[in-house]
Amino acid sequence: MSQPHEELPHDGELVQQILDAASTGFATRGLEGTSLRRIAERAGVRHTLISYNYRDKETLWREAAAFLYGRLVRRLREVERQVSRHEPRGRVRRLLIEFVIACSESRIMTFAYEARGTPRNQWLRAHYAGPIRHFLCGVIEEGQKAGHLPAADPNLHYQLLAGTSIVRGWWTDVDEDRLSAEQLEREAAKLVDLLLVTDG
Secondary structure (H helix, E strand, O other): OOOOOOOOOOOHHHHHHHHHHHHHHHHHHOOOOOOHHHHHHHHOOOHHHHHHHOOOHHHHHHHHHHHHHHHHHHHHHHHHHHOOOOOHHHHHHHHHHHHHHHHHHHOHHHHHHHOOOOHHHHHHHHHHHHHHHHHHHHHHHHHHHOOOOOOOOHHHHHHHHHHHHHHHHHHHHHHOOOOOHHHHHHHHHHHHHHHOOOOO
């Protein structure tokens, strides 16, 4: 007797659990190394629920990418709104700190790194990573024009911040030592402050 088809209930929390589990799996093991069954176990749902609602792993990967990068975009937009009246140094500093924190927490850069050299990476760059890089390079250029960041290719600054968040994600995988929100804030601030030109 065949299993009845299971549709995802209209439960945003359950969908988020699935996409969190999928994005973690894809970030740490890549598409090929992550099974739908393992994602289901991690999300605490039946395998059939995932296999019925997501046509294949590629579809789930794209949904997980949209989930991860969409969350980052919303976070950066919210912070941008909050700091819009701050002086330039404070605005640039806060946006860059939030980027590092968000990337470290979500392993968004390892998600992209695992897709390198594939059509998925091209799709990701076109839809999410490219626009985010463009936005952050604009923030970096603003800091450079105001004299708060050294004159260099803004992409170089971006790569430094993004690369550091990848390493932080790998450290977490190795030592399983999750930082508290306060510790992560301090680490991100230290990194960004290394880039900023000191006053005086």
